[in-house]
Amino acid sequence: MHSPIVVALCWILAFLLFTLLPLLVLLIYPPPGERGFWVEFSVALGFIGLALMALQFALTARINRVEASYGIDLILQFHRYTSFVAFAMVLVHPLVLFWVQPDTIQLLNFPEAPWRARLAVLATLAFIMLIVTTVWRKQLKIPYEPWRLSHSILSVLAVGLGLGHAIGVGNYLGLFWKAVLWSAIALVALWLIVYVRLVKPWLMTKKTYLVEEVTPERGDVWTLALRPVGHEGFRFQPGQFSWITLNITPLSMREHPFSMSSSGEHSERLEFGIKAVGDFTSKIKDYKPGTKAYLDGPYGVFTSDRYEDSAGFVLIAGGIGITPLMSILVTAAERGDDRPYLLIYSSKTWEDITYREALDDLNERLDLTIVHVLREPADDWDGEKGYVDQDLLARYIPARRGTRHYFICAVPKMMDQVERALHDLKVPVTNVHMEHYDLA
């Protein structure tokens, strides 16, 4: 077994190597004739930009081993930033060429231009649409599902057309090894698409789950309980999540991520606490026992199991962010964990507190302190009220800040505020872990 840090570093190295591979080939097999520094610079930008674009397929393919090293939050952030870098390179690549060889601007004359140049123009347009619809998705009011479909189509177009352009230029200049390299990259990217869209969903159809029951919880939340049929389900670490497909085939790719809320010790019954917020989640209550379900999981690094030497845990939840923390607490109780747990839990009203009674039960079985924080308390409420801010945290978290690990799951605004407050309270950044529920 290699240490997680070594594995994570190896992935970074592999990423860098793949990104720079086209440049290495350019160095080993330089093009015939002297092209000058700026032309070479422009070509290098195009090469790295395209390799970075192709790598995005690997980043978003939910490859378990990569995911297990970093967690989905970090991978998606990395996906966003490296996509912007690739976009900048792809845009600057022709601009430099137009500047040092002004006659190449004629390649923008679409009807007259050769195919390799037309492919570049189309790839750039697809890339621009990809970025605009992603960065401004909410402002453009594009719902998540259509956005996800268009994101997949536009990315395949942008990378496919870009690779077509690179192979075309390689052939045109008689650069055999470069054409081979780009063709190999195109094939790997194609395999990743086939794997994600067809192979993985097809494998999921072999492992069916059935809805066992759907039960109402406080706070407009429903517990969906699933049971594996003809297989053992999967073991997970408390705090992890899976992608759920309900009542349709996984090949339709309409899946939603949810944290398991049940014990990591029981793979024969998996529970999810689902808050009704939109199209899919509002229909959970209508699913009948016996409905077919498919799971892709477990994923995520938001789990207390990674910190077995921690002296205890501080769990901070806002609303439905309680689900992974519930799993952490239920699992700890089942395992007879005697370390101290502190749960700071923000809800709207006393009646809205999801799992209120179940948490009281856990209080009996664990060294657990629960601090309810209500945003709209009744007049006779004498507990904490308002927001989870620095003053409130300072009153409850242990004086020796670095001895425990902190898990935060809430709406983005609350997570940002709590993260900043913990930082100001000198909690080491390596002890703070967060799970974001809004991926895009």
Ligand SMILES: Cc1cc2nc3c(=O)[nH]c(=O)nc-3n(C[C@H](O)[C@H](O)[C@H](O)COP(=O)(O)OP(=O)(O)OC[C@H]3O[C@@H](n4cnc5c(N)ncnc54)[C@H](O)[C@@H]3O)c2cc1C
């Ligand atoms: C790691 C993770 C764990 C989560 N765990 C829970 C949980 O335990 N309980 C819970 O109630 N919610 C959880 N969520 C949020 C949940 O996935 C969304 O609320 C749900 O997908 C919304 O779908 P909808 O069609 O009902 O709502 P919509 O109105 O369509 O979407 C509301 C928002 O949810 C997100 N979303 C919608 N569809 C998807 C999708 N297919 N994939 C990813 N995000 C999507 C988008 O940000 C969107 O803006 C989790 C999210 C993540 C990323």
